[in-house]
Amino acid sequence: MTHSIDRSFKQKKLARLAERRRKLWRHVLAGVATLTVIAIATGFYLTKDNWSFGDEDEELHPVEGMEDVPPDASVYVPAIIDLAGDPMW
Known part of the structure; x- marks a missing residue:
């Protein structure tokens, strides 16, 4: 009978x-x-001052063609919004 070390120990x-x-x-x-x-x-964090997303206190300027619209004019907002991939009907 020969003796040998079980290989499972090494594995x-x-x-x-x-x-x-x-x-x-x-x-x-x-x-x-x-x-x-x-x-x-x-x-x-260190460069947050360099990122410019607009200031809330910034003065807003009217765009061209806005002078003929009265300030109290009603605004049309569509009730049905088309979402991408959503069937409308």
């Missing part, structure tokens, strides 16, 4: 090492993703 050891490696890479990638999101958010 389990290799499986544990592979799982540990995968877990390490997951943690590294999660850290890189977190740092990327933080860097983008910091960039937006």
